[in-house]
Every structure is written in C-alpha cells, then in structure tokens.
Amino acid sequence: MALSVVGFLLTLVCLSAASAPDCRELVQPYMPEEPEQLFGKWIYVMGAGDPVTYHKALEYMKSSWIELQPTSDNLTVTLRWGDYCFHRCIFGKVNATVSGLTATFRKNLSDHKGHLLQTCSDCLLWTDTFRNVDVTGRYIMQFTRTGKIHPTDVEHFRKQAECLNFPENYHSYDTTAELCPDKETKS
Numbered sequence: 001m002a003l004s005v006v007g008f009l010l011t012l013v014c015l016s017a018a019s020a021p022d023c024r025e026l027v028q029p030y031m032p033e034e035p036e037q038l039f040g041k042w043i044y045v046m047g048a049g050d051p052v053t054y055h056k057a058l059e060y061m062k063s064s065w066i067e068l069q070p071t072s073d074n075l076t077v078t079l080r081w082g083d084y085c086f087h088r089c090i091f092g093k094v095n096a097t098v099s100g101l102t103a104t105f106r107k108n109l110s111d112h113k114g115h116l117l118q119t120c121s122d123c124l125l126w127t128d129t130f131r132n133v134d135v136t137g138r139y140i141m142q143f144t145r146t147g148k149i150h151p152t153d154v155e156h157f158r159k160q161a162e163c164l165n166f167p168e169n170y171h172s173y174d175t176t177a178e179l180c181p182d183k184e185t186k187s
C-alpha cells in the first residue's frame with residue numbers, strides 16, 4: 001500500500017515535469033562570469049511585447065542598437081541606444097543599476113526592471129517588465145553582435161518567448177533597414 005502511494009506520487013512528479021517540457025531550462029537567467037562579455041554594441045534582431053499594444057509598438061521600430069559600457073562603479077552600467085522609429089533616430093543614454101541578476105533603468109519615463117536569459121553565443125537576450133505611470137507591460141528582446149541570427153537560434157528564441165507567454169508572432173528586425181548612426185563611438 002505504501003509502495004503504491006509512492007508510485008502514485010512518482011507518477012505525478014513525472015507528469016508535472018513533462019507538462020512544462022523544457023520551459024524551466026529554457027528561461028534560466030544568465031549572468032556571464034566575465035561581465036566584459038556584455039560590453040559593447042548589440043543589434044536588435046527579434047522581440048515580443050505584452051500586452052498587445054506594446055507588441056505592436058515593436059513593429060514601428062525599424063532598427064535598433066544598444067551599447068553597454070562599464071562605469072567606475074561596478075554596479076552601474078551605461079546603456080546607450082539608437083532606435084529608428086517613425087522615420088527618425090531616437091538616441092538615449094541612461095545608467096542601469098545592477099543588483100544580482102537584475103538590472104533597472106529608466107528609459108523615456110518608463111521604469112524597466114529585467115534580467116538576461118540564457119541564449120546563443122554572441123547573443124544577448126533581455127526580458128523585462130516596465131511601468132510608465134499607471135501602465136505596465138513586458139518585453140523580450142534578442143540582440144546579436146552582427147544583427148544576424150542562425151535559424152536554429154530563432155527557433156530557440158521562439159520557444160523561450162512561448163514559455164514566458166509572449167505573443168507567438170514575434171517581431172523580427174527588418175534587415176534592410178539602416179541602423180541609426182552612432183556618433184559617440186566609431187565602429
């Protein structure tokens with residue numbers, strides 16, 4: 001009798017593990033052992049937003065780059081960006097505060113709080129929640145060094161976004177769109 005209870009419990013454990021296929025592994029937070037790996041320029045390739053208005057907003061972003069720079073304070077990272085939206089470039093620069101795996105920053109009146117996820121090599125995968133006055137939402141954004149991404153990594157991203165319940169029709173960067181010029185660093 002005791003044995004059949006154990007058998008029943010084991011079955012339950014196995015079933016619940018099976019019903020969340022690989023999601024637990026797919027959405028592991030990430031922090032490289034050497035933070036230098038994160039510094040420098042990254043180009044946006046794919047993303048999704050939630051709720052749907054923020055998902056749609058990504059469609060207006062024709063291209064985007066970000067740059068992460070260290071500061072003298074090892075818990076502060078400078079984030080710069082160049083977004084091409086509505087036929088113009090929008091540049092910005094903020095300091096992000098790092099605490100454990102979490103980073104927080106304020107971008108255009110929105111308070112973002114998020115972390116990196118495990119992803120392909122030479123890739124950066126960021127997910128956050130943000131609050132702008134009384135509005136909240138979430139984003140997931142995939143960046144790479146080159147702006148290109150391998151199809152198997154696209155598929156991996158799709159599964160990760162699905163595990164986090166983002167809209168399925170993720171948005172892809174228009175590779176024909178030009179990147180905004182970066183006047184601060186010549187690269």
Ligand SMILES: *[C@@H]1O[C@H](CO)[C@@H](O)[C@H](O)[C@H]1NC(C)=O
Pocket residue numbers: 074075
């Ligand atoms: C930041 O630097 C201080 C001293 O410079 C050091 O004690 C601390 O461990 C560093 N923190 C991290 C997260 O590297």
Ligand SMILES: *[C@@H]1O[C@H](CO)[C@@H](O)[C@H](O)[C@H]1NC(C)=O
Pocket residue numbers: 071072073076078093094095
């Ligand atoms: C970011 O922090 C650094 C050092 O703490 C400071 O010199 C710089 O002015 C800050 N930049 C912004 C955009 O707030």
Ligand SMILES: *[C@@H]1O[C@H](CO)[C@@H](O)[C@H](O)[C@H]1NC(C)=O
Pocket residue numbers: 090092108
């Ligand atoms: C901030 O967002 C508003 C609309 O939400 C937009 O009109 C404005 O251009 C943005 N400003 C910057 C600096 O991104």
